Amino acid sequence: MRRQSYILLLAGLAGISACKPDADFRTPAANYTPERPAHFPPAHYTHDKNKYSQAGFELGRKLFFDPILSANNTISCGSCHKQEHAFADVNIRLSKGIDGKTGIRHTPAIFNMAWNTSFMWDGGVNQIEVMPLTPLTNKVEMAETISNIVYKLNRHKEYPTLFKNVFHRDSIDDQQMFWALAQYMSNLVSASSKYDDVYTGKTTYTKDQQDGYNLFKQNCSACHTEPLLTDYSFKNNGLDYQFTDSGRYRITRREEDWGAFKVPTLRNIAVTSPYMHDGRFTTLEQVLHHYADSVKQTPSLSPLLVKNGKPGLHLTADEQRKIILFLRTLTDTKFLTKAGLTE
Amino acid sequence: MKTTLSKYSLILAATAILGLDSCKRDKDPEPGPIVPVYGSVNGKINYVFGADMVPWQLNKLYVHPKTGDSLTFTNFRFFISNFKLKKADGTWWTQPESYYLIDAKTAAESSFSIPNVPEGEYTAVEYTMGIDSLHNVSGAQTGALTLSSGMFWDWNSGYIMLKAEGDSPNSSTGKFALHLGGFSGTNNIVTVRTAEFGKTVKVTNGTTPTMTFTVNPARLWHTSPGLATISVIHMPGAEAVTMAKDFYNNVTLSSVQ
CATH class of the missing domain: 1.10.760.10 (Cytochrome c-like domain)
Incomplete structure (x- = not known):
């Protein structure tokens, strides 16, 4: 009887060990x-x-x-x-x-x-x-x-x-x-900026931030779609008359993609200077100035950057300032300082 | 004491039975009346050059019969994939995860084995030259599809489905490098081919037939201009489509035995 028990015990163990799934x-x-x-x-x-x-x-x-x-x-x-x-x-x-x-x-x-x-x-x-x-x-x-x-x-x-x-x-x-x-x-x-808190109804903007947000929705959010602040499309945003870097065209070989680059998210934009695919702008003021009055008309320019038949969004200095105040609400300090993300 | 032991024995016996039983459910497919038996089918690439179909190899000079270019290939690699075998009853067996990278460098890398083919009689084969679109957009993979093979474009995602490189005095740089790929829209070079065996081929546990495919690198220039015009292709596009299709559509199953 004792021997039988051992045999059964072994059989039991063998059965259990064979049940381990493949690694x-x-x-x-x-x-x-x-x-x-x-x-x-x-x-x-x-x-x-x-x-x-x-x-x-x-x-x-x-x-x-x-x-x-x-x-x-x-x-x-x-x-x-x-x-x-x-x-x-x-x-x-x-x-x-x-x-x-x-x-x-x-x-x-x-x-x-x-x-x-x-x-x-x-x-x-x-x-x-x-x-x-x-x-x-x-x-x-x-x-x-x-x-x-x-x-x-x-x-x-x-x-x-x-x-x-x-x-x-x-x-x-x-x-x-x-x-x-x-x-x-x-x-x-990154999803815990002031923008996110407003978006989810936890807080509200200041008056200027709110004005900036409204201007952003009128002028920018067609490409910088909420809540990720990009639509992941490719656009020629009018930086140059002649592109040394063909951008999206390099991949697609389509004329309409000439000088087009990915629309970047605007989240954390205040801490990711410099700006554009080649880092040509160092401040948000320069970026807004570009969109306001320096957009260059070329065949592949995004039509969203032409207003009243003229290239550019034609934003006043005060409008530019307010948009930048809104953009700063996209800085996610919790994410930038969160423990466990950096080795 | 005896009674206690018996009780333990019963518990252990029950454990053993349960253990074995649960393994069966985990591991075995639905038990059917027929136990499937598997064999395998081998594949081999036979290289020839030009209409004369002279034996071809790397690091040897050939003159192209149409373009007149002198060509010494130093590297010739391509993917062949998605094998299906047609059974005598008309149904198809599809090989899962069926990807092979062929390298002309060695005979070993110019042959391959299709394992776990159900025993039976087969009459035809279907195969794909290149890599289907899904596997061009599926991230990091293993086996023939590893990203470490140098057969994946890092800047313009997708497999280089055929790589032909070498030296030629007819190229302005003295070299040629044709990297052919493309899996979508008009740039798609992926080509599905079928070939009838013309007979019934038996696959059993002990009978492993070999399919020999003949490929002809000269066909790359069947309708494309010589190296003075195109010596480098490094992305999908019309040039790659013409060259790849001319080559792929000429691949033939030369024997099954």
């Missing part, structure tokens, strides 16, 4: 829901395959701030994307990549990426997971190869364990690296 299909150890504000529309990126977890977010954060991702281990994503500037760069027109090299466009801010329908100033990148491919491999940015990053990560003293905890695979592959970065970037969510 790849195990649910994440720490379940965690990505931050999706109630007053935002549904996110574009839904984590269907790349299951979200707190450990995955933290792994992505570690990668984001680790220079191991660059060819000579000197710069990280975080070198140019800084939290206090809404993950844009620090008041620099063109960011410095590897060996101090510079590209042609201004470092964009990174937040609310899960709602983005395309990436980069020209929208050439179609999905958040493949977005880092550009800066990681670009010769003037981080100049590394994906296979060498995977090689370095697999030989690192911490990463193999960290990746295994999140993705439960035997070794690190590039999909896991891109997935971890996507978990981090798609959950940098």
Whole structure:
């Protein structure tokens, strides 16, 4: 009888151990829901395959701030994307990549990426997971190869364990690296500015801010659509008569996209100077002055920037001032200082 | 003591049975009357050049019969995907996650295996030259679709479905680099092909037929101008469509055995 018990005990254990699901299909150890504000529309990126977890977010954060991702281990994503500037760069027109090299466009801010329908100033990148491919491999940015990053990560003293905890695979592959970065970037969510508090009825604007908001709705919100403050379209906003950077045309080869760039969100705009795809303006006053009276008429100019048959929005100095007062309500100090976002 | 042990035994026995039973539900598909048996089908790429179909390989000089260009290929890679096999009863078996990156560099990378093919008799194959649109917009992937292969455009998302690079004195730079891709609208180069076996081919656990596909890199210039006119293609567009279609539409199933 005693022997029988042991046999049955063994059978029981064998049965239980065979029930362990395949590693790849195990649910994440720490379940965690990505931050999706109630007053935002549904996110574009839904984590269907790349299951979200707190450990995955933290792994992505570690990668984001680790220079191991660059060819000579000197710069990280975080070198140019800084939290206090809404993950844009620090008041620099063109960011410095590897060996101090510079590209042609201004470092964009990174937040609310899960709602983005395309990436980069020209929208050439179609999905958040493949977005880092550009800066990681670009010769003037981080100049590394994906296979060498995977090689370095697999030989690192911490990463193999960290990746295994999140993705439960035997070794690190590039999909896991891109997935971890996507978990981090798609959950940098800025939705707690004064604008949001007014939008959700928790507070009200000052008189000038309210005037600025009304002017914004008349002049700007056709492209800077609420509540994300962009419609993710591409527009030629009349910066030049001759474009040295063809913008969206580079991707589509359509004449109407000549000199068109992605409409950026206006959230946190007061802390993401300089402005425009090439960082040509350093102040919001210069930006408003451009839209008021300096818009250049070219065939691909957005018709929304022509008023009364003349290019420009024709805003008075006082109207410009009030719009800027409204724009400052879009600064999300809680997000800029939130703990746990920067390594 | 004896009684206690018996009680434990019963509990343990129950645990064991429950444990095994729950595994069965987790792991096995619906039990059916027929237990499926699987075999596999191999694929092999045979490279030829020009209308004479002379054997072709990398790092060897060829003169194009139409353009007259001297061409030495140093890199020739392309995707073949989405295999389906037609059963003798007219139904199709579709291979899940069916993506292969072919590299002319080695014989090993110019052949592939289609696993888990249900045992049976087959009469035709359908395959896709290139990568379907869905997988061009699906983010980071694994296997043949890894982003580390250099076959994905970083600045203009999408797979480089065919990469032909090499040297030529007829190009102003001495080199050519043709990166062909495009999955939407008029830029779409993805081409679905079917080929009848002309006979019934048996697949069993021990019988693995090999499909040999003949590809002809000279066909890239079947209707396109020579390297003096186009030596670099690095994005989707009309030039890529013409070259890719001319090449893809000439791919033939040369034998199944």
